[in-house]
Amino acid sequence: MRKLAEHNIPLREASITQVHSVLRDGNPLIVHTSMFANALASLANPKQQQQWVPLAEKNRIIGTYAQTEIGHGTFVRGLETTAIFDPETKEFVLHSPTITSTKWWPGGLGKTANAAIVMAQLYTQGKCYGPHPFFVQLRDFDTHHSLPGVILGEIGPRLGINSQDNGYLRFDHYRIPRTNMLMRHSQVLEDGSYVKPIHNKLSYGTMVWTRVAIVHSCSKKLACAVTIATRYSAVRHQSELVPGKPEPQILEYQTQQYKLLPHIASVFAILFSASSVLRMQRNVAASISKGNVELLPELHILSCAMKALSSQDSTQGIETCRLACGGHGYIASSGLPSLYTSTTCTITYEGENTVLLLQVARYLIKSYRAGLEGLPVLPSVMYLTAPSAMHQSPPLSNQALIEAFRISSANLVKETESRLCRQFNLEQNFHYAWNRCSVALVHCAELHSRYYMCEKFLSTVESIRASDRVRSVLQDLCRLYLIHHITLNQGHFLRSGTLSGVDLSTLEEEMYELLAKLRPQAVPLVDAFDFRDELLGSTLGAWDGRVYERLYEEAQKSPLNKTDVSKAYHKYLQPLMKSNL
Ligand SMILES: CCCCCCCCC/C=C/C(=O)SCCNC(=O)CCNC(=O)[C@H](O)C(C)(C)COP(=O)(O)OP(=O)(O)OC[C@H]1O[C@@H](n2cnc3c(N)ncnc32)[C@H](O)[C@@H]1OP(=O)(O)O
């Protein structure tokens, strides 16, 4: 917090700095500095902002974002917490009517936060208007005691991020002023009448913002993991590459290069996509403040697509890096286990990935159908019905590979849409038919998202300002990324006829050459991420490469090493040894 103040960084931008990496196992303020700060910035009206933002900036108010309930996470429309307007007192009455309506999970809610943005079903004049955000004080601002009518606590240990006190929260007819409803987009007036927003999903804006921030953070986490595993692979010598010769650095093994280099490339692919979605988000935010919501659906879909892909890629990449370090990757001091546990949650939170991919698929199918009917579709999906440009680029050039992605994705959407129609004819119910096609629909979304990420990687590398040597390394990395993902998805390319078996063999051959070509760049590339040792927090990945010394020094810190004979010997082991059991 002191660093943020020193550098004049507004609270809501803290999450896209490295400030949170300092505490590797999560921290209780992360939702305060990210979602809470953003909800105030984007959902509160100017008067409300004047009232709460300065207090939040000074950390007098520490907030969280309380949406998920123990019985409802994905399906936001199904939330049960109610906020019923009482025109007599001009207050909302917040209530948790059932066990399933208990708020569950919000970060920092357990012990840290004294306020929350609560998503609750808004009722006024006897009518329900769906989930809306409310500013709710939970604890006394001086004593920190929870207020009467507010029941809260911490939910217990989790797979990771245990330094963050995820909490639960219930309301017992708890009253808040009318003016605590966040009223930038929709309002309840004094007489109880409801003023609707210009787009009915604007109250979901904080989720969209956070999905974009998550893409950035996934790139950083993966960059940490590849830094650790690559440096370690340059220090570690094992086995014989040629019988009788000295043990080589494990980075010399092609299989090790295959484990690491595509994930180094992935850091750039995710980062460049994140920057592109962030730019779009800033444009959309500016348009919304002028009353234009035209591009909101496109932003929603791209943020869903990139959040899903980047969380999946970084989680898998971190696990591959851990495995690439052999036994030492399993030790906590390597830093890799906590990187994994603090990243795998991004697959689930802020929209479970399958659910987000189905949102993307819904958009793809709708856009495909609109395109066929000659209706306007948004830029990122025009390719679904636009004529193919496959033959315009030299065979197997980068452009040709991007075109192959585009055509394969369009082909898969077309095929899945036909399947959906056939299923609809059988079921006579769109929703059942949709469910019957949902595995294929997720594949459509994944391929489209991968195409977008590949395209962003390539277009950024082509336009980036860099020296020829740096550009050439980035071009090789980008090429490796494209080929790697084509080989992983080869079925789609063969099915669409965009690449032949011979093409795939040629590309595979090139991939193996690229691994060897990029091997000398591996350490400089991860050094260029420029993580301080304190941020990496790894015995395996420190800049000086003193892996064994650090492992040994770290072992000395184990509490069990404080005494030669542990208490457990006297209490359990010695009696056992003497017991003839
Ligand atoms: C340091 C690191 C960082 C900081 C890290 C910070 C730590 C974070 C900690 C974690 C915090 C949390 O998890 S907070 C809780 C997060 N929870 C979630 O993300 C819940 C996920 N669920 C949802 O978002 C929704 O329920 C969703 C699945 C989209 C379905 O919503 P609905 O049922 O209301 O909508 P649907 O019927 O499916 O769709 C209706 C239409 O609305 C559109 N639509 C749906 N959502 C939209 C949206 N947000 N914006 C625009 N449009 C939207 C759809 O595209 C459809 O368009 P048409 O097709 O045109 O009709």
Ligand SMILES: Cc1cc2nc3c(=O)[nH]c(=O)nc-3n(C[C@H](O)[C@H](O)[C@H](O)COP(=O)(O)OP(=O)(O)OC[C@H]3O[C@@H](n4cnc5c(N)ncnc54)[C@H](O)[C@@H]3O)c2cc1C
């Ligand atoms: C570490 C962590 C921190 C969190 N922090 C917060 C926070 O600060 N604030 C907050 O409000 N929430 C928070 N959450 C909650 C989080 O947002 C939800 O867990 C998430 O949205 C998923 O919802 P769920 O748990 O209900 O899963 P579910 O929706 O029950 O998902 C379970 C399974 O059902 C499937 N499924 C669900 N719906 C569909 C569908 N329509 N079609 C196909 N399959 C479906 C999913 O794919 C998944 O496989 C946090 C969660 C975690 C793990």
